[in-house]
Amino acid sequence: MKAVSAVILTGGLRPGEVAAAGMMIGVVLLILGITGWIGRLARAVPQSVSAGLQLGLGLLMGVLGLKLTLETPWLGFGSLALLFALTRVPHCPAAPLALAVAMIAGWATGKVGIVPEVTVTPDMPRLVLPSWPEVWRSFEIAVLPQLSLTLTNAVIVTASLSRELFPSTGAIASERRLALSSGLANVLLCPLGAMPMCHGAGGLAAQFRFGARTGLAPIIFGAVLLVLAVAFADHAAALFALIPIGAVGSLLIFAGTDLAISRRLFDGKPSCLWVIGATALVTVTVNPALGLILGWAAEWIRAAIVRRLIPERPKP
Helix, strand or coil, X not given: CHHHHXXXXXXXXXXXXXXXXXXXXXXXXXXXXXXXHHHHHHHCCCHHHHXXXXXXXXXXXXXXXXXXXXXXXXXXXXXXXXXXXXXXXXXXXXXXXXXXXXXXHHHHHCCCCCCCCCCCECCCCCCCCCCHHHHHHHHHHHHHHHHHHHHHHHHHHHHHHHHHHCCCCHHHCCHHHHHHHHHHHXXXXXXXXXXXXCCCHHHHHHHHHCCCCCCHHHHHHHHHHHHHHHHECCCHHHHHCCCCHHHHHHHHHHHHHHHHCCCHHHHCCHHHHHHHHHHHHHHHHCCHHHHHHHHHHHHHHHHHHHHHHCCCCCCC
């Protein structure tokens, strides 16, 4: 969760406060999912506002990718060009190949270090129980900022994107199921030291962009993380550092572009374009929650103007 991570980096949340944030957010998601309120909220979001949120989140992802690419420009833009070429080859594993080439190039030029000496150091999670002062501080500075991001990006936009990418089966990833699965993960795992976690439209767009079409992709991803955490906990950061940051940026640019340019940008009514643009602008410059609220207001104004200019025809 981005907002919680930012607070950890800038405000120095303690382990108990991180666990408290995850558990509180998890409880809220479970309540919204069990009661069905999250579905009602999602249905109340107009398509133009949802498209604007998706556009804004895609732009944020692309801008972050560009910043990372510029840290090692020739590796970053070289990886971007290679990705562009490989994605034109049918059934080619573009992302792994591009990352492998970037790692070799980074090692050859000294931009990344050599492979560290890795030893198996088994480690298991430990129970973290927050105190009441930690719960209150976490609620103020981590939970409140994160909830708006989670409800928009991780639930509403992710469910909408799932239906767009998988027209026949995407409805299985409904807002209710996304809320319930995220809620359970946080309530059960954050007391064991896990970071607060959620789904995300960016992650879905990235995995789809580079070939994922079934649930096997996140299963493989999760299995790799479990092996790293349990067997190589002391060396995981050093292993990740072997991937040039510019190459990671090129992946984000690709995935962010796909997330931003959705079908609804071109299928919507011309009068909806300014609503989409306004929602995206506020999402990029402030946050998705305010983008949702102002997008709702803009859509209400648009609908009122359309009704005034084009009065309803009398029924025969």
